[in-house]
Amino acid sequence: MFISTVIVLGLAVVGLAVPQPEKRARAQVVTRCTVPNTAALTFDDGPYLYMYDVSKILKAANAKGTFFFIGCIYSEDNVKRVKYAYDNGHQLASHTWAHKDLSTLTWDQIHDEMWRVEQALQRITGAYPAFMRPPYGNYNNLVLDASGIRGQSVVIWDFDSEDSRGASVARQKSLYNEIANRRPSTILALNHEVHASSVFETLPYAIQRLQSAGYKLVTLAECLGKPAYQSVGAPSPRTADWKC
Incomplete structure (x- = not known):
């Protein structure tokens, strides 16, 4: 498995066609947590300038988050943000390179979208992600096959704060209040780190509400x-290859 994956990644880097995979298990699609009484707050579309604030808010509550990073993360500011999140115990994962709808792409294009972010995260932190969230939550069997050959799981969610849809802070808080009152065994929550109101107003409320409901x-x-x-x-070490 490891040797095959290395070959695939190498071909993608040099721009050669990535062969269709041999028959392998498709990637698992994760839609919910499995450890009882846990809630995972995930944040898409970073690294962004509010990432530091998200991390500090989580840390103050003795909580951790998961960041699905996107795009070229090689600028000095972004490298600092990525390292900061990783060094503070948050989980890093892939949200692909250009936020394209993977279900509309070819096999080679899908691998290119995945590989670029994976390579950047590994260069910056030394860690190779085990999870990928497809943009818009869209995927098909080709995406699952591509993730499977890369040893990754595909992550969706079972709770949406609706911040990316322009939901007001009042609406976001109401949604968190509703799910806390309903008290499912676990929660896998979708948030975004690029909206100031969500970070500074909704997030502290969500943390307090979920923790008061008994979630870790x-x-x-x-x-x-x-x-x-x-x-x-x-x-x-940083080299000239660290570019978009």
Whole structure:
């Protein structure tokens, strides 16, 4: 499995066509946590300038989050943000490179979207992610096959704060209040770190409300009882290859 994955990744890097995979298990689709009494707060579309604030708010509540990073993260500011999140115990995962609808792409294009972010995260932190969230939550069998050959799970959610839809803070708080009152065994929550009102107004309320309902706020991996990364090593020194 490891050798095959390395070959696929190498081909993607040099721009050669990635072969269709041999018959392998498709990636698992994660839609909910499995460890009782846990809630995983996940944040899409970073790293963004509010990432520091999200991390500090979580840390003050003895909570952890999961960041699905997107795009070129090689700028000095973004590298600092990625390292900060990782060093503070939050989980990092892929949201792909250009936020394209993966269900509309070819096999080669899907791998390119996945590989670029994975490579960047590994270079910056030394950790190779075990989870990927497809943009818009859209995927098909080709996406699952591509994730499967890369050893990843595909992550969706079972609770949407609706911040990406422009929901007001009052609406977001109401949604968190409703799910806390309903008290499911676990919660896998979708949020975004790019909206100031969501970060500074909704997030503190959501944390307080979920913790008061008896949930432990953990990373995605912890709420699944699985490793966050496929491998963890030393970060790489910055080179001229760190570019978009």
